[in-house]
Amino acid sequence: MDIKDIIIIGSGPAGLTAGIYAGRAKLKTLLFTGLPSGGQLTLSAEIDDFPGFPEKMTGPELIKKITEQVRKFDVEMIEKNVISVDFKKRPFTIKTDNQEYLAKAVIVATGASAKWLGLKNEQELIGHGISACAVCDGFFFKNKIVGVVGGGDSAMENAITLTKYAKKVFIIHRKNELKAAKKLQEEVLNNPKVEFIWRSIVSEIKGKDSLEGVYIEDVNSKERKFLDLDGLFISIGYKPATDILKGKLKLDDNGYIKVEENTKTSVDGVFAAGDVCDTKYRQAITAAGLGAMALLDADKWLREKDKQN
Ligand SMILES: Cc1cc2nc3c(=O)[nH]c(=O)nc-3n(C[C@H](O)[C@H](O)[C@H](O)COP(=O)(O)OP(=O)(O)OC[C@H]3O[C@@H](n4cnc5c(N)ncnc54)[C@H](O)[C@@H]3O)c2cc1C
Numbered sequence: 301m302d303i304k305d306i307i308i309i310g311s312g313p314a315g316l317t318a319g320i321y322a323g324r325a326k327l328k329t330l331l332f333t334g335l336p337s338g339g340q341l342t343l344s345a346e347i348d349d350f351p352g353f354p355e356k357m358t359g360p361e362l363i364k365k366i367t368e369q370v371r372k373f374d375v376e377m378i379e380k381n382v383i384s385v386d387f388k389k390r391p392f393t394i395k396t397d398n399q400e401y402l403a404k405a406v407i408v409a410t411g412a413s414a415k416w417l418g419l420k421n422e423q424e425l426i427g428h429g430i431s432a433c434a435v436c437d438g439f440f441f442k443n444k445i446v447g448v449v450g451g452g453d454s455a456m457e458n459a460i461t462l463t464k465y466a467k468k469v470f471i472i473h474r475k476n477e478l479k480a481a482k483k484l485q486e487e488v489l490n491n492p493k494v495e496f497i498w499r500s501i502v503s504e505i506k507g508k509d510s511l512e513g514v515y516i517e518d519v520n521s522k523e524r525k526f527l528d529l530d531g532l533f534i535s536i537g538y539k540p541a542t543d544i545l546k547g548k549l550k551l552d553d554n555g556y557i558k559v560e561e562n563t564k565t566s567v568d569g570v571f572a573a574g575d576v577c578d579t580k581y582r583q584a585i586t587a588a589g590l591g592a593m594a595l596l597d598a599d600k601w602l603r604e605k606d607k608q609n
Contacts, residue, residue, distance in 0.1 A: 303391050303402045304330045306598055309382050310409030312339025313584045314574025316366045317591030318407045323373020325599050330376045330401060337379055338363040339411050341584055345427025348439060350584050387548050387567045405569045405598045408557060409591060410541035412575040416534055421505040429511025430532050434461035441466045444530035449502055451475060455535035456484035463493045472497045474519055540576050563594040571598050
């Protein structure tokens, strides 16, 4: 069977950038895009912070451009999900629903996804008032009224970021205490723009083309009230796409791939890049940077292995 130098799993900014670098390094490369392809950026209605693109651009447009750049090089792309991996022996085996592939090295760039509330209208309004990332989208809410759902660190960080732009930030939390770090709590509690709505959940999202507001329900009394909002930032956590890697690579308690020296996983020859191993930055540009780093590390590793053989 044909053995690839490298198999890249994922077609978000991390996987695609690894693909560009692999193509330029003239490695025999296969990239599985996953389904749907393109990753989280395909949910973004406007990208303002990716260098090199001063014009207004949507997430799907940016992904299309990066994909075109990958296609300039000799990189085979297959629009399928990987359903299992065998990292016990080299070459590594990667399986899709109907075929097995072999590779000397692998880059896992399967990303993560924000957890959403699962309410009607929510998915349709992502990028039109609903978001999960204040660093990405907070800028679009200058002098607006926004809500943040959650009580952990990422909710507080989102709220702090939003206070730079919005005139009012409501934090909607189902408990009457926060689980965020004390320092973050203090910063939020002392900010005059922030108002807490305790022991409450968002029970309904209103809006057709853009968010109009939400119904808040008191968890005890079940009393509902309408909250007029321009933006709603769901901050209830992320889920890394690592189900196929359980028992194959070392993962942390939340399921993220554990890496050393930036991109090395617990298996020699398997590298990771992007949101699947980054719980801190979660940006397109940092994922792309990690994709480049993973490929450079993998390329060096392949050359060293070649010398040894
Ligand atoms: C609504 C929204 C707006 C955002 N806006 C911005 C912004 O304005 N600026 C910014 O910098 N960042 C933004 N982000 C964050 C940014 O999108 C992520 O940080 C970035 O996409 C992470 O890239 P990644 O390549 O690591 O993973 P992802 O983008 O998550 O891509 C993962 C890829 O892996 C694939 N995959 C998963 N499992 C498998 C499998 N088993 N087999 C094959 N493939 C698989 C998926 O299909 C996908 O192609 C936003 C995120 C969201 C959700």
